[in-house]
Amino acid sequence: MAVTDLRKPINPVRAIGERIIQIALLLAAAVSIFTTAGIVFSLIFETIAFFSEVSIIEFLTDTEWTPLFANQRFGIWPLVSATVLTSAIAMVVAVPLGLIAAIFLSEFANDRVRRTVKPLLEILAGIPTVVYGYFALTFLTPLLRNFIPTLSIFNSLSAGLIMGVMLIPIVASLSEDALSAVPNSLREAAYGLGSTRFEVAVHVILPAAISGVIASIVLAFSRAVGETMIVAIAAGQNPRLTFDPTVPVMTMTSYIVQVSLGDTPYGSLSYHTLYAVGFTLFLFTFVLNIFSYWMVRKFREVYD
Known part of the structure; x- marks a missing residue:
């Protein structure tokens, strides 16, 4: 006895629409990830430039913060x-x-x-x-x-x-x-x-x-x-x-x-x-x- 295939044929327009939605969601997720990564990397690179001139020990142990004064101190x-x-x-x-x-x-x-x-x-x-x-x-x-x-x-x-x-x-x-x-x-x-x-x-x-x-x-x-x-x-x-x-x-x-x-x-x-x-x-x-x-x-x- 033959078995009837009850599955409906896939609508090509609907399939294309779902694919577009998946790509849009992927791009939205990628934008947030890349934005976060860009912020982190920009902070890291500029922070490295800062610590190339200021000792991290001074940054973590000094108790005064006057980087905009003539006598610069960099205690955080x-x-x-x-x-x-x-x-x-x-x-x-x-x-x-x-x-x-x-x-x-x-x-x-x-x-x-x-x-x-x-x-x-x-x-x-x-x-x-x-x-x-x-x-x-x-x-x-x-x-x-x-x-x-x-x-x-x-x-x-x-x-x-x-x-x-x-x-x-x-x-x-x-x-x-x-x-x-x-x-x-x-x-x-x-x-x-x-x-x-x-x-x-x-x-x-x-x-x-x-x-x-x-x-x-x-x-x-x-x-x-x-x-x-x-x-x-x-x-x-x-x-x-x-x-x-x-x-x-x-x-x-x-x-x-x-x-x-x-x-x-x-x-x-x-x-x-x-x-x-x-x-x-x-x-x-x-x-x-x-x-x-x-x-x-x-x-x-x-x-x-």
Whole structure:
């Protein structure tokens, strides 16, 4: 008995269209890869040119950063300490408020409230960072000086606080997605054992979604490290090795803005410091991303 071939013939037009789509997707992926590679190689080559004139030991051990002065010093730690300080202040604000918002939206808010509050919360992420910077300088700093008279006009405290407000949507949105992805069977089991809604949210759902929560926190910290306009406007342009949040400081991104204004001669040693600082910033965020990936894989929960 003959067997009938039920497979439909391939439409040549459709096959060509699918092939075009595959090529377009491949090109899009290749563009992102080549762009990233180009950025990395440009940083590496210019950084090598910098270290051909400056000792890497001085770069890593000196505590002063004055590459644009007559007495040039190239210690990166004043920029690193300012970056870490402002980012840490931002995370002190963003992490608790973001997690509280995420837990509320995931476990306590009804659908109507969630559909209203979450878009309003994410509006904060759409505000230009230069607006945040001037808000910190013209509103928050004068307000804080009523309570801290010694607070300088430019300081890392107000810059970090406003940057934390900017990062709340990142922590809240990503954490809420991770919390919502936890199966309802865990909630029902906890309720069946007599747990309250708060106990279920804090002791059951949050630990189950810890990998996504950690990823959101690390992503927010990476965003804080790379923030430019807020710290450039509100934190000042004074490179000093300090963890005092009331004095002016200069972060790595602030220095990049200063050199990028066009007053530094092209190809000079001061110009090459731009790439040395940029490469340091790249390594900083790269390590954070690797740590985030490792934490997600280590604590990730897989449910059927």
